[in-house]
Amino acid sequence: xxxxxxxxxxxxxxxxxxxxxxxxxxxxxxxxxxxxxxxxxxxxxxxxxxxxxxxxxxxxxxxxxxxxxxxxxxxxxxxxxxxxxxxxxxxxxxxxxxxxxxxxxxxxxxxxxxxxxxxxxxxxxxxxxxxxxxxxxxxxxxxxxxxxxxxxxxxxxxxxxxxxxxxxxxxxxxxxxxxxxxxxxxxxxxxxxxxxxxxxxxxxxxxxxxxxxxxxxxxxxxxxxxxxxxxxxxxxxxxxxxxxxxxxxxxxxxxxxxxxxxxxxxxxxxxxxxxxxxxxxxxxxxxxxxxxxxxxxxxxxxxxxxxxxxxxxxxxxxxxxxxxxxxxxxxxxxxxxxxxxxxxxxxxxxxxxxxxxxxxxxxxxxxxxxxxxxxxxxxxxxxxxxxxxxxxxxxxxxxxxxxxxxxxxxxxxxxxxxxxxxxxxxxxxxxxxxxxxxxxxxxxxx
Numbered sequence: 001x002x003x004x005x006x007x008x009x010x011x012x013x014x015x016x017x018x019x020x021x022x023x024x025x026x027x028x029x030x031x032x033x034x035x036x037x038x039x040x041x042x043x044x045x046x047x048x049x050x051x052x053x054x055x056x057x058x059x060x061x062x063x064x065x066x067x068x069x070x071x072x073x074x075x076x077x078x079x080x081x082x083x084x085x086x087x088x089x090x091x092x093x094x095x096x097x098x099x100x101x102x103x104x105x106x107x108x109x110x111x112x113x114x115x116x117x118x119x120x121x122x123x124x125x126x127x128x129x130x131x132x133x134x135x136x137x138x139x140x141x142x143x144x145x146x147x148x149x150x151x152x153x154x155x156x157x158x159x160x161x162x163x164x165x166x167x168x169x170x171x172x173x174x175x176x177x178x179x180x181x182x183x184x185x186x187x188x189x190x191x192x193x194x195x196x197x198x199x200x201x202x203x204x205x206x207x208x209x210x211x212x213x214x215x216x217x218x219x220x221x222x223x224x225x226x227x228x229x230x231x232x233x234x235x236x237x238x239x240x241x242x243x244x245x246x247x248x249x250x251x252x253x254x255x256x257x258x259x260x261x262x263x264x265x266x267x268x269x270x271x272x273x274x275x276x277x278x279x280x281x282x283x284x285x286x287x288x289x290x291x292x293x294x295x296x297x298x299x300x301x302x303x304x305x306x307x308x309x310x311x312x313x314x315x316x317x318x319x320x321x322x323x324x325x326x327x328x329x330x331x332x333x334x335x336x337x338x339x340x341x342x343x344x345x346x347x348x349x350x351x352x353x354x355x356x357x358x359x360x361x362x363x364x365x366x367x368x369x370x371x372x373x374x375x376x377x378x379x380x381x382x383x384x385x386x387x388x389x390x391x392x393x394x395x396x397x398x399x400x401x402x403x404x405x406x407x408x409x410x411x412x413x414x415x416x417x418x419x420x421x422x423x424x425x426x427x428x429x430x431x432x433x434x435x436x437x438x439x440x441x442x443x444x445x446x
Contacts, residue, residue, distance in 0.1 A: 098335020
């Protein structure tokens with residue numbers, strides 16, 4: 001027979017548990033706010049982390065964390081970031097600011113012990129979905145690229161839930177249709193397309209493994225072809241991407257326009273002062289030519305051809321590589337990108353120093369070299385490996401998260417920026433917390 005607690009013992013127990021309770025509430029609320037891209041969500045998450053720290057039970061929490069190989073690689077990556085402050089090629093201020101940009105990796109350590117309850121994990125994921133839907137409806141979203149990642153990944157979660165069945169399948173179906181329609185017919189960020197189709201490919205792999213991937217890829221290509229004809233926005237963005245790539249790779253604007261016109265990717269009535277000028281795009285990038293917004297290129301056919309997002313990204317990579325070769329093993333140090341890149345005279349978006357190369361892998365290689373890149377990639381591969389030791393639902397979501405996050409890193413900085421990086425770290429912690437259900441064995445739990 002269990003011992004009955006006295007009133008004073010109950011009060012003492014409630015007081016001890018209250019930090020955990022507040023931490024869970026704040027964490028759930030913070031995740032709901034992430035799709036809106038407001039800075040207040042960062043404050044909420046930091047306070048949630050503070051309550052977790054105040055709750056004590058360090059040995060118990062460390063035992064939970066130590067069961068995951070991912071913990072080791074996150075700590076090693078964090079140590080390299082801290083070490084990089086002391087050999088940074090940037091100013092001391094930029095070095096510490098650069099370190100602060102990655103403080104979100106600490107969320108993994110403080111939030112994983114909170115998520116051992118399956119109900120709490122599902123509540124948090126539901127709130128992410130609700131927040132994403134409301135942010136789209138209200139038009140109050142994060143940076144367009146960041147938002148397209150969150151929306152694209154949310155469609156992945158919804159489609160997985162549709163396939164799993166359940167009484168809420170109809171609601172998941174409606175939300176999936178709504179968010180997919182927004183992403184493919186209204187959204188102009190090509191990153192969103194990449195995340196959406198990357199998520200679809202992951203689901204085909206999860207269902208049929210490699211034997212079914214050929215069929216899956218065929219269906220994905222068919223869907224993309226259909227969208228090309230029925231979605232004017234999707235069509236224009238695909239055409240724009242091809243013409244931008246031709247423009248950069250040819251390094252000659254007139255040649256690029258000629259090829260683009262023959263392929264039908266650039267309007268035949270494209271005219272303006274730039275049509276008469278025979279200039280090298282490479283020279284334009286070298287001079288720091290930038291663009292004011294992607295929308296100018298999409299809606300203004302007379303915008304200069306070098307004002308392209310793909311071209312600038314390729315330019316950032318090209319110039320970053322020149323600096324990476326100087327310090328290939330441990331890079332230029334934490335927070336060094338802005339100062340070192342500026343000194344090298346690479347292309348920029350505007351007159352202000354470029355904050356990052358719009359590519360996570362390039363940024364990591366630039367600041368922490370081959371060592372940092374290897375640690376980061378092993379961290380991601382370890383996550384994939386650990387996913388097979390989770391219950392089936394958590395396993396599927398974590399695998400989709402790893403794929404979508406990897407794709408985002410090719411188009412923009414992913415861990416460096418807040419909403420996508422926060423979503424990735426927090427969901428990683430929540431999903432890996434379910435590993436304890438399977439006791440370290442490959443899991444068959446639903």
